[in-house]
Ligand code: ATP
């Protein structure tokens with residue numbers, strides 16, 4: 674019932690990766706029309722179904738083999754991978770390639786008045802983030818202990834609201850940090866969008882289709898370089 678002969682690709686429903694993900698697939702010759710209300714978009718010219726979901730759900734759907742491919746930020750992929758390894762859940766997938774969009778960095782930032790020397794300045798302090806696993810890995814490598822403040826959104830207002838001393842959040846231009854009276858002190862992770870495949874064995878037909886899409890993606894990305 675849940676097995677499909679059609680290739681399933683998970684992409685972000687709406688957000689910073691959704692338009693570029695759709696554009697990439699279209700430029701590979703996959704024809705489809707997205708209905709904003711619907712989870713699934715069927716391709717008219719290839720045996721492909723697009724699943725439009727929250728980006729955070731994409732790595733897990735691929736790692737559990739619910740979908741065959743996913744387009745996701747490396748930051749979300751890596752965060753989920755560490756989380757699943759900690760919980761002993763399936764955490765494997767194949768990164769087919771990095772894409773040419775979704776560039777951002779996960780950075781530490783503190784209020785403008787904070788006298789920051791290096792990461793040890795955060796020793797014992799509270800750091801707000803949506804990426805607790807990537808933050809923990811970085812701080813463990815540096816041997817710094819800190820206190821958690823887990824927020825799925827509004828991370829950048831946490832210091833001003835008195836919830837935390839600093840933050841660890843995604844940055845692309847730095848405008849959001851500036852608007853919130855914060856400055857970037859360390860980059861802890863650099864990220865791009867990437868395309869991933871489930872480690873489940875594919876039927877020859879589906880694997881051939883994956884290979885065809887990947888080779889077209891290689892062509893499209895190379896042509897833009
Ligand atoms: P969803 O509703 O799907 O959970 P979201 O709010 O978590 O969406 P977006 O803000 O749309 O996610 O970001 C999706 C991804 O886009 C990020 O995980 C990251 O890989 C990438 N990205 C690129 N630039 C930025 C940026 N400046 N801020 C946040 N994410 C960025």
Ligand code: ZN
Pocket residue numbers: 727728729
């Ligand atoms: Zn998300």
